[in-house]
Amino acid sequence: MKGAGAIKKLYFRVVKDSAFRFYVGFLFSTLSTAVFTGYNLLLAVIYRSAWNVSIGVYYAVLTFLRADVLLREGKSLKQRLSEEKKRERREKFLPRQCRLLFVADIALIAPIALMVLEKKQVVYSAIAAISVAAYTVYKVVLLMRGFFGTKEKNSLKTSFFHNINLIDTSVSVLTLQYTLIMTFGEGIKGTMFTLCAFSSFVIWTVIVFFSVRMQIAVIRTEKNSGRQS
Secondary structure: OHHHHHHHHHHHHHHHOHHHHHHHHHHHHHHHHHHHHHHHHHHHHHHOOHHHHHHHHHHHHHHHHHHHHHHHHHHHHHOOOOHHHHHHHHHHHHHHHHHHHHHHHHHOHHHHHHHHHOOOOOOOOHHHHHHHHHHHHHHHHHHHHHHHOOOOOOOHHHHHHHHHHHHHHHHHHHHHHHHHHHHHOOOOOOHHHHHHHHHHHHHHHHHHHHHHHHHHHHHHHHHHHHHHO
């Protein structure tokens, strides 16, 4: 009975508390990213694929960043801090988290280079391709639901959460592209080389753009806080 009561209490909190609901959604998204990290490392072992190792390292960095954000946001929710205290704590750690986001951007260069150069062609099974496709669809749905279902669209916290989700989703699209070409195509040759090179560059540019924009927002917030103090 106690377990049922706790579940009921949790359910009503998710329904009524928009900040907690957004946190829970981010939690499930982070867990899926962690699982996908392990899945890519498993594929790296099965297919002896350097590309899966590199994309697994990227997702490991992204998972670490997500976990750090979750840990600090979870402490604020647990302690039931005021919005002012939450903002102050968030502003303290956001610069470091933004720098870690840049580390993830740099880590993405390796899988992009391996994809375009294709040193070794890997033929994945249909199950691997379907798994990556399912993950990509799941990320897209979560991204759309999080964006349209959030009331605090202009807050620094929400922007940072959305940026991480957007980056995660963009890379999953890149991963799906590579997996489908290797599974159902003839490798990255001819027009596929041009397509992969162009799409990879566009996606990486978009990711870096949002990372830089987030960094600028954090710097502006730091300057405003310094003036007020």
